[in-house]
Amino acid sequence: MEAFAKALGDETDQVLRDPMAFLEAHVAKLSGEQKDALRTMYEVRGDIITGLGANKRAALDYKSAEMLGAQSSAASEKLGAQIKDKIAKAETAGKEQAKGSNKDKVPVTVLTGFLGSGKTTLLNQILKEFHGKRIAVIENEFGEVGIDDSLIEGSSMAMEENIIEMNNGCICCTVRGDLIAGLKKLIKNSMKSGKALDGVIIETTGLADPAPVAQTFFADDFVQQNLYLDGIVTLVDAKHLILHLDEEKPEGVENEAVEQVAFADRIILNKCDLVDAAQLDEVEKRVRMINEPVKIVRTTQSKVDMDFILGIEAFNLDKILDMDDGFLADEQDHQHDERVSSCGFHVKGEVAHQKLNEWLGALLKEKGQDLFRTKGVLAVQGMKQRFVFQAVHMACNSAPQKDWEADEERICKLTFIGKNLNRKELEDGFKKCLVNGGYTVN
Numbered sequence: 007m008e009a010f011a012k013a014l015g016d017e018t019d020q021v022l023r024d025p026m027a028f029l030e031a032h033v034a035k036l037s038g039e040q041k042d043a044l045r046t047m048y049e050v051r052g053d054i055i056t057g058l059g060a061n062k063r064a065a066l067d068y069k070s071a072e073m074l075g076a077q078s079s080a081a082s083e084k085l086g087a088q089i090k091d092k093i094a095k096a097e098t099a100g101k102e103q104a105k106g107s108n109k110d111k112v113p114v115t116v117l118t119g120f121l122g123s124g125k126t127t128l129l130n131q132i133l134k135e136f137h138g139k140r141i142a143v144i145e146n147e148f149g150e151v152g153i154d155d156s157l158i159e160g161s162s163m164a165m166e167e168n169i170i171e172m173n174n175g176c177i178c179c180t181v182r183g184d185l186i187a188g189l190k191k192l193i194k195n196s197m198k199s200g201k202a203l204d205g206v207i208i209e210t211t212g213l214a215d216p217a218p219v220a221q222t223f224f225a226d227d228f229v230q231q232n233l234y235l236d237g238i239v240t241l242v243d244a245k246h247l248i249l250h251l252d253e254e255k256p257e258g259v260e261n262e263a264v265e266q267v268a269f270a271d272r273i274i275l276n277k278c279d280l281v282d283a284a285q286l287d288e289v290e291k292r293v294r295m296i297n298e299p300v301k302i303v304r305t306t307q308s309k310v311d312m313d314f315i316l317g318i319e320a321f322n323l324d325k326i327l328d329m330d331d332g333f334l335a336d337e338q339d340h341q342h343d344e345r346v347s348s349c350g351f352h353v354k355g356e357v358a359h360q361k362l363n364e365w366l367g368a369l370l371k372e373k374g375q376d377l378f379r380t381k382g383v384l385a386v387q388g389m390k391q392r393f394v395f396q397a398v399h400m401a402c403n404s405a406p407q408k409d410w411e412a413d414e415e416r417i418c419k420l421t422f423i424g425k426n427l428n429r430k431e432l433e434d435g436f437k438k439c440l441v442n443g444g445y446t447v448n
């Protein structure tokens with residue numbers, strides 16, 4: 007349809023975004039053949055998006071087809087009646103939609119938010135609060151060496167077969183097919199075991215664009231029949247959000263932090279303990295500039311009422327199509343910032359605690375602006391527990407986690423995500439902290 011508009015010399019996106027305005031501007035100069043072609047396009051588009059549940063939007067496309075039909079010499083009474091019928095059905099379905107079209111489907115929540123905003127902290131809270139429920143988790147991590155599996159605490163609730171890790175690419179780009187396969191596997195397993203799932207949580211990487219993830223729910227029949235997107239919940243780090251919203255990106259590269267806020271059905275404005283009231287108001291104002299009607303809650307440690315984020319039936323395809331006409335296009339066109347990468351180390355052996363603290367302390371002080379995220383689960387000499395180190399820019403914390411088993415091999419995993427990382431420098435620094443050299447695991 008965009009090609010049709012272009013051929014008329016219209017470079018705007020009104021043909022999709024605002025069909026009535028487009029027709030008003032162009033209909034007088036269309037030939038009968040062109041009117042017919044465009045009428046068919048609007049009708050077919052209406053049929054497609056009706057099938058996907060965007061009824062309000064479909065009604066608009068049908069109305070555009072109707073308007074063209076009335077103007078076309080080839081229009082017949084039968085066609086006119088048919089399109090009227092489709093408009094009425096789409097409008098009724100739109101009204102009915104809110105009342106239970108998702109019955110018998112498994113709700114899926116997409117947890118998104120920039121690196122270190124508090125997604126895993128929230129996931130752990132969900133798994134704790136829903137102890138006993140069958141919540142499956144799909145975990146996608148950007149880091150070169152995966153750490154998040156060690157940070158999810160709810161394994162008794164989200165039984166192991168119900169946790170799927172996707173660490174070989176970004177969920178919004180390369181692993182879309184894996185995401186569909188993962189969702190199918192979860193549903194088939196639950197059918198086989200006769201134990202229905204109560205919900206699925208997808209934790210995206212902090213660098214994911216949520217749009218292609220949401221699009222997955224409209225791209226596959228099996229997924230569409232068995233699951234529905236309940237909502238996109240975006241965590242926002244009150245201290246660092248504005249830094250990321252304002253980050254200058256190279257031409258054509260998208261700002262993931264902006265996309266994550268724009269697509270949110272709920273915003274959890276987290277880390278309120280790190281900023282004062284005036285800063286919080288400013289962050290909230292910036293969020294509203296991107297996503298005016300979104301519901302926002304302020305939290306620390308991602309502590310939120312579950313009713314605010316789960317079972318909300320908040321995702322609305324009509325709303326998304328108003329914002330992004332190309333949402334249902336096959337390939338979502340987006341490009342990540344190539345300056346942002348990850349460096350990870352996985353070694354057998356232990357680190358010396360003091361050396362590690364000194365090195366990381368100095369590194370974060372010097373490079374904290376560009377080091378978006380640092381995470382490690384490490385074996386420390388003389389410590390019987392795993393040692394977890396986390397940082398978001400310069401803000402860091404560390405704590406002992408569960409004990410190493412007596413016969414368990416002691417290993418260290420450390421991962422950095424940031425802009426313009428210097429692998430050699432990071433590797434050299436890390437090696438100096440290792441006791442007896444350690445050796446790298448491939």
Ligand SMILES: Nc1nc2c(ncn2[C@@H]2O[C@H](COP(=O)(O)OP(=O)(O)OP(=O)(O)O)[C@@H](O)[C@H]2O)c(=O)[nH]1
Pocket residue numbers: 119120121122123124125126127128154211212241276277278279280305306307308379396397398403
């Ligand atoms: N001060 C403070 N720290 C928090 C809060 N919520 C989470 N954190 C800490 O922030 C760090 C990042 O939290 P995560 O839950 O791992 O964040 P994430 O969004 O899952 O991080 P990535 O998966 O790496 O993108 C951890 O060290 C948390 O303990 C909060 O409200 N205040």
